[in-house]
Amino acid sequence: MTVPEISALIGIGLTAGVLAGLLGIGGGVLMVPAMVLITGFDQHVAQGTSLLVIIPAAALGSFTHHRHGRLALRDAAGLAVGGVLGALLGSFTALSLDEELLRRLFAVLLLVIAARMLLTRTLIPEPTDPEAT
Amino acid sequence: MTNMVSTSVRPNLLILAAIGLAAGVLSGLFGVGGGIIMVPGMVLLAGIAQQRASATSLAAIVPIAAVAAVIFGQADSLNLPAAAVLMVGSIIGVQVGARLMARIGEDRLRIGFAIFMIAVAVTMLVS
Numbered sequence A: 001m002t003v004p005e006i007s008a009l010i011g012i013g014l015t016a017g018v019l020a021g022l023l024g025i026g027g028g029v030l031m032v033p034a035m036v037l038i039t040g041f042d043q044h045v046a047q048g049t050s051l052l053v054i055i056p057a058a059a060l061g062s063f064t065h066h067r068h069g070r071l072a073l074r075d076a077a078g079l080a081v082g083g084v085l086g087a088l089l090g091s092f093t094a095l096s097l098d099e100e101l102l103r104r105l106f107a108v109l110l111l112v113i114a115a116r117m118l119l120t121r122t123l124i125p126e127p128t129d130p131e132a133t
Numbered sequence B: 001m002t003n004m005v006s007t008s009v010r011p012n013l014l015i016l017a018a019i020g021l022a023a024g025v026l027s028g029l030f031g032v033g034g035g036i037i038m039v040p041g042m043v044l045l046a047g048i049a050q051q052r053a054s055a056t057s058l059a060a061i062v063p064i065a066a067v068a069a070v071i072f073g074q075a076d077s078l079n080l081p082a083a084a085v086l087m088v089g090s091i092i093g094v095q096v097g098a099r100l101m102a103r104i105g106e107d108r109l110r111i112g113f114a115i116f117m118i119a120v121a122v123t124m125l126v127s
Helices: A005-023 A029-038 A043-067 A073-096 A099-119 B013-030 B035-045 B049-073 B079-102 B105-127
Strands: none
Touching: A005 A029, A005 A043, A005 B079, A005 B105, A029 A043, A029 A099, A029 B079, A029 B105, A043 A073, A043 A099, A043 B049, A043 B079, A073 B013, A073 B035, A099 B013, A099 B105, B013 B035, B013 B049, B013 B079, B035 B049
16 A cells, blocks of 8 residues: 555545544445545445444444443344345345446445435434444 | 333344344445444334444444455455554544534534535446
């Protein structure tokens, strides 16, 4: 990695983190397009990298919740059973798709999320606790 | 108000697994966490209080993202050094964002950000 690339990535991480903390939305939605448009990553690489970045943040956050007794481990296990299966399906599908098509589909996802943010308040996950992210 | 029922609710595991499945597909397909499906899903379909849903979703993201990351890694679609740099930035950023949350008018920020995302989406569509 070059110095400008490293600086850009630090900036992307910081911005994604700040916005995730502020808005309670995940960092992936912010990091993936930033990696594609700013650092010129391939859509697939941007998505794979984003997935890896999400893990420690989510682990750290859920550990904090667990300490405060807010985490229902039974419910999380239920989600994870379906989630892991879905992740397999989704990942293999994404990897089989053409880079440009995947980028366009991602853009549609962004539009859906943006529309929901503009139109409905109640459906948007809002952590009431600053530590929720 | 919803917090009062949260401790007595034992949501149906099948419903949770179905919500997880949908979130997992989204996560693997787009490289996002899936909280965007799980949190409203748990609130609306399983009657779980918002705060508990956020916490639970976060825990479920760990195995979901891990599985997807491994598959992307095996396909060489993962930039490890970039991920390390992003992690440093984002961990600092989240702390800052969480502290700023109380001070900024959230509605204005949300609308501004939604418009920004539309611009990003359009750029991705035409590029």
